[in-house]
Ligand SMILES: C[S@@+](CC[C@H](N)C(=O)[O-])C[C@H]1O[C@@H](n2cnc3c(N)ncnc32)[C@H](O)[C@@H]1O
């Protein structure tokens with residue numbers, strides 16, 4: 264029987280700081296393997312069309328659909344998401360027309376399928392009006408009808424989400440909502456150009472609960488300008504009063520070559536590495552003391568939340584939406600920059616509205632780049648997913664899936680783990696790889712040992728990833 268990963272236990276700060284210092288590196292977040300920066304521009308619409316035509320007829324659990332709604336009303340200065348800041352009402356109208364065509368195109372190439380998991384992200388989906396949300400829902404489910412027990416979720420910005428939005432979403436069947444919060448301190452909010460009183464967040468939480476939302480998540484970021492351990496402790500205490508079901512505690516990714524407006528943060532405004540680590544340690548300590556389960560990487564959940572239960576029973580999965588409870592679903596993406604995942608392929612759509620619009624308008628799948636997984640990729644993806652989702656890699660399960668034992672398949676990688684074993688981050692027992700309680704915080708460092716693209720091929724791409732811990 265598979266045991267759930269050990270709960271998180273932290274050593275004294277100095278010991279943890281030394282470990283973090285020794286293992287600080289840039290690593291992908293492994294929402295895919297191989298990670299997107301190493302995909303090929305030679306992969307195009309034809310390749311995705313071929314992969315879609317090979318997709319299984321009607322999977323029992325349905326497929327997963329991700330819809331990227333790129334619009335926002337104002338720019339948060341920390342933001343590294345693919346978003347378009349606009350107040351032009353014509354852009355969302357044009358967007359909806361294009362998604363309508365894109366949904367039909369995907370349906371034509373893929374054939375009939377029901378949707379078991381639907382997620383809208385962004386940008387800010389509630390930048391659309393309540394009427395437009397209904398239209399988008401009809402467009403998507405018109406091509407891929409929802410299964411009765413489908414999981415339907417959305418990301419929203421509390422500053423622009425009205426009671427009417429929440430009511431409409433609840434009526435459409437959305438039951439999970441994740442709210443961007445980031446930080447509740449007014450000085451930090453000014454610096455990041457995002458003024459959001461805690462009352463705005465609280466009102467939305469109340470509204471969502473009253474309308475029947477079952478899971479409410481908050482996004483927080485540590486490492487933002489002017490944050491201190493004390494200020495972020497206050498943020499954590501304030502958000503805990505609202506009892507979210509899930510919390511994503513993201514490390515601030517400073518990537519000014521992708522998000523130019525981040526250049527405005529003078530390096531001096533950002534917390535020093537030691538302060539950043541203190542903020543992080545203090546925040547997780549508070550969350551764990553408040554009864555939250557450490558799900559993995561940067562996610563925490565109440566013990567009765569679906570993610571915590573999936574961790575407990577070994578069914579946790581990871582895809583472009585982050586951690587999810589439904590394993591192995593084929594995922595089709597709509598909207599600019601969306602990423603589709605099929606049994607052997609990844610494909611990303613054009614990031615810009617115009618290019619995406621032009622391709623779809625010409626009747627083509629709007630593919631920017633993609634990747635066809637080799638047998639080697641598939642084995643490594645399986646190992647990396649197991650590490651991040653189950654906190655272990657079981658030799659018997661690997662053998663059952665790939666017909667060869669872990670030691671024979673990954674001999675150099677297993678020897679390479681010796682240094683991490685000596686540090687107490689991982690154990691290799693009877694050819695099973697098991698992260699220790701502390702090692703779960705360093706799961707990406709262990710995963711990196713199995714990443715064939717990390718070095719030397721992926722070395723250039725690696726600098727584009729965020730740092731671990
Ligand atoms: C699409 S946004 C969430 C919805 C909505 N747009 C909002 O901001 O309220 C997704 C999340 O990505 C995170 N994020 C964006 N840029 C980031 C960065 N540079 N570093 C870390 N997290 C970031 C934020 O926590 C944000 O809430």
Ligand code: SF4
Nearest residue numbers: 335338339342346386
């Ligand atoms: S954090 Fe959210 S609201 Fe702010 S710019 Fe990014 S996507 Fe838009």
